[in-house]
Amino acid sequence: MLEFDGLSKSYGNNRVLEGVAFTVAPGSMFGFCGANGAGKTTTMRIAMGLARADAGEVRWRGRALDQALRRRIGYMPEERGLYPKMKVGEQLAYFARLHGLDSRAAARAAEQWAERLGLGARRGDQVEKLSLGNQQRVQLAAALVGRPEVLILDEPFSGLDPVGVDALAEALLEQVRAGVPVVFSSHQLDLVERLCDSVGILARGRMVATGTVTELRQRESGRVLRVVVPDAPQGWASTLSGVRVVSQQGGDTLLELDGGADEQAVLAAALRTGRVTHFAWREPTLVELFREAVADPAERGEEVAA
Amino acid sequence: MTEPSTPSSAALVRLVAGREISSRIRDKNFIISSIVIVVLLIGGIAFQVIANSGADAARLGIVGEAGRLGPAVQAQGEAVGVDVEVAEYDDAAAARAAVEDGEVDAALLDGTGSAPELLVENRDPTLEAVVGGAVSGLAISDRLLAAGVDAQSLPAVAVTPLGDAEDDQQRVIVAIVGVAVLYSLLILFSQFVAQGVVEEKASRVVELLLATMRPWQLLAGKIAGLGALGLGQIVLIGVVATGSALAFDVVSVPGELISTVVTVIAWFVLGYAFYASVFAVAASLVSRQEDLGSVIMPTTILLVIGFVVAIQAAGDPSGTLATVTSYVPGLSPLVMPVRQAAGEVAAWEVALAVVLMLVAIALIVRLGGRVYAGALLRTSGRTKLREALRAGRA
Numbered sequence: 001m002l003e004f005d006g007l008s009k010s011y012g013n014n015r016v017l018e019g020v021a022f023t024v025a026p027g028s029m030f031g032f033c034g035a036n037g038a039g040k041t042t043t044m045r046i047a048m049g050l051a052r053a054d055a056g057e058v059r060w061r062g063r064a065l066d067q068a069l070r071r072r073i074g075y076m077p078e079e080r081g082l083y084p085k086m087k088v089g090e091q092l093a094y095f096a097r098l099h100g101l102d103s104r105a106a107a108r109a110a111e112q113w114a115e116r117l118g119l120g121a122r123r124g125d126q127v128e129k130l131s132l133g134n135q136q137r138v139q140l141a142a143a144l145v146g147r148p149e150v151l152i153l154d155e156p157f158s159g160l161d162p163v164g165v166d167a168l169a170e171a172l173l174e175q176v177r178a179g180v181p182v183v184f185s186s187h188q189l190d191l192v193e194r195l196c197d198s199v200g201i202l203a204r205g206r207m208v209a210t211g212t213v214t215e216l217r218q219r220e221s222g223r224v225l226r227v228v229v230p231d232a233p234q235g236w237a238s239t240l241s242g243v244r245v246v247s248q249q250g251g252d253t254l255l256e257l258d259g260g261a262d263e264q265a266v267l268a269a270a271l272r273t274g275r276v277t278h279f280a281w282r283e284p285t286l287v288e289l290f291r292e293a294v295a296d297p298a299e300r301g302e303e304v305a306a
Numbered sequence: 307m308t309e310p311s312t313p314s315s316a317a318l319v320r321l322v323a324g325r326e327i328s329s330r331i332r333d334k335n336f337i338i339s340s341i342v343i344v345v346l347l348i349g350g351i352a353f354q355v356i357a358n359s360g361a362d363a364a365r366l367g368i369v370g371e372a373g374r375l376g377p378a379v380q381a382q383g384e385a386v387g388v389d390v391e392v393a394e395y396d397d398a399a400a401a402r403a404a405v406e407d408g409e410v411d412a413a414l415l416d417g418t419g420s421a422p423e424l425l426v427e428n429r430d431p432t433l434e435a436v437v438g439g440a441v442s443g444l445a446i447s448d449r450l451l452a453a454g455v456d457a458q459s460l461p462a463v464a465v466t467p468l469g470d471a472e473d474d475q476q477r478v479i480v481a482i483v484g485v486a487v488l489y490s491l492l493i494l495f496s497q498f499v500a501q502g503v504v505e506e507k508a509s510r511v512v513e514l515l516l517a518t519m520r521p522w523q524l525l526a527g528k529i530a531g532l533g534a535l536g537l538g539q540i541v542l543i544g545v546v547a548t549g550s551a552l553a554f555d556v557v558s559v560p561g562e563l564i565s566t567v568v569t570v571i572a573w574f575v576l577g578y579a580f581y582a583s584v585f586a587v588a589a590s591l592v593s594r595q596e597d598l599g600s601v602i603m604p605t606t607i608l609l610v611i612g613f614v615v616a617i618q619a620a621g622d623p624s625g626t627l628a629t630v631t632s633y634v635p636g637l638s639p640l641v642m643p644v645r646q647a648a649g650e651v652a653a654w655e656v657a658l659a660v661v662l663m664l665v666a667i668a669l670i671v672r673l674g675g676r677v678y679a680g681a682l683l684r685t686s687g688r689t690k691l692r693e694a695l696r697a698g699r700a
Contacts, residue, residue, distance in 0.1 A: 081510030
């Protein structure tokens with residue numbers, strides 16, 4: 001297990017993290033979401049020893065992370081960093097060696113990862129001569145080249161074209177299948193929803209939701225039913241008990257049901273108005289869950305989720 | 307497939323050092339500057355040889371018997387370090403022709419007469435002074451003799467050479483050249499270290515590096531790698547310079563030349579450890595190459611002062627300034643080799659300077675290492691020294 005346990009961090013009077021905690025099982029992917037400035041990067045930097053937590057620790061297999069354990073982590077920082085004048089292949093081999101591979105294994109790993117991420121032809125080029133998208137791929141390869149036991153990636157998908165996204169997603173899934181826990185932060189929630197076994201949402205330094213996407217959906221208070229009744233009059237459902245009309249446009253009606261309300265009674269009422277062309281629970285998308293979760297209760301509507 | 311192992315500190319330092327060397331050694335600017343230094347050095351020595359051989363022999367034509375005049379001119383020439391060859395001509399016309407043909411540099415007509423005249427094709431103040439001095443010297447002694455005064459009875463300054471003054475002079479020149487090379491290399495390689503530190507900060511690659519190693523390992527590897535390169539270069543320069551100096555026969559005492567070169571190289575090691583550490587720590591405070599100049603300026607000034615004092619010390623190796631500065635850490639690597647070459651120092655003095663330098667280096671590595679660690683991850687603008695110290699201690 002990769003455990004983030006009660007991380008707190010302040011910069012002066014600014015409390016950046018307050019008791020951030022979540023766990024990532026080996027062989028699973030954890031999507032780390034949160035508005036800009038919510039504290040995702042700080043959390044990851046603490047894990048990598050680049051920032052010091054005021055309280056709490058990060059553990060891998062029950063041991064607090066130290067320099068030796070961190071060397072087994074593949075890390076991609078938010079601010080990309082490579083030697084601009086070093087050649088792609090040599091650079092990857094160098095990072096592989098820093099992660100403990102011997103020189104022959106490092107050279108081979110560098111070659112493989114460059115090939116895998118579509119950089120085979122650019123191995124002999126200096127990093128600064130590459131396009132930003134390709135530099136991004138080198139950065140990813142640098143995180144993967146040391147055969148990591150754990151992957152911590154800060155915004156790995158930003159700046160990649162769709163082909164690059166697919167290549168990276170495939171590479172990450174392969175790592176997961178090999179038993180590596182993967183944590184990555186992203187604003188691309190559709191990607192998170194598609195790839196991640198579990199999701200954590202961070203807002204103002206606190207974890208406001210963690211769990212699988214399904215769990216998050218079920219936890220959502222109230223259940224929303226979408227009923228399309230083309231012939232129904234306006235306000236057809238307003239008299240039903242335990243039902244609140246969220247919206248009605250023509251016959252397209254969104255209803256929020258209390259815990260005790262019976263959706264079959266709603267269906268019967270709908271049928272009494274005439275034809276029913278759509279009747280289903282509406283699953284909130286991760287985007288909606290995210291908006292709900294990060295909205296500040298005190299200033300609801302003012303905070304803009306990215 | 308072997309499993310990744312945990313590299314030891316030494317292995318990490320070696321890896322970092324290896325990267326520094328291999329990326330620097332392929333840098334065109336580095337290669338070109340190395341070649342230029344070696345070429346300049348050999349060129350300088352060759353020029354010295356040519357200039358000496360050219361300037362030393364002046365040819366003077368004298369009409370009639372050279373008689374006393376020849377030896378007088380040669381003695382006068384020797385006093386100012388000019389060899390004079392004397393040729394005799396039968397009459398003024400032949401002497402004039404010889405000057406015009408360039409057979410001789412000048413011709414003296416009526417040297418012992420009442421109206422001596424010197425014919426020259428190209429004016430040469432040294433030769434003119436030498437001839438003038440000799441002619442008037444002879445005339446004076448003749449008049450004195452005529453007046454009954456024996457020139458021999460006049461008081462003359464007796465010169466007693468103490469020790470091997472000329473050899474010392476030669477060693478001091480070697481030391482100055484050595485210190486000039488040392489000074490250039492110290493600046494060059496300390497700058498390399500500083501630029502490398504900023505490059506890692508500016509490109510943020512330092513975050514990836516520090517996720518795998520400690521700041522001191524990164525710092526040690528960088529300084530050691532570039533230091534090895536710098537040492538290699540100064541040894542190369544030393545060997546080339548000594549070799550060509552011996553080949554061209556510029557120096558008379560090879561053993562002392564070699565010992566001076568070795569001294570300079572030894573001081574380079576100490577000086578580099580000092581300046582590279584200070585430059586690295588200073589560089590860690592900024593995040594852009596543009597800001598580098600302002601933070602390394604104070605140290606650069608110290609280096610320049612050391613160089614200026616060293617040149618001054620060559621003229622006055624036992625003066626107060628040279629003596630005091632030869633103990634000051636940072637200045638001693640530049641001043642002490644000159645004093646040593648001049649033969650003005652006792653062994654304990656050198657030992658004291660070395661110890662002081664080592665203490666200073668230990669302090670810098672300790673304090674500076676903390677600043678470096680504290681400042682490395684602060685990539686916003688310029689970090690204050692105190693903030694970095696506090697962050698490094700936390």
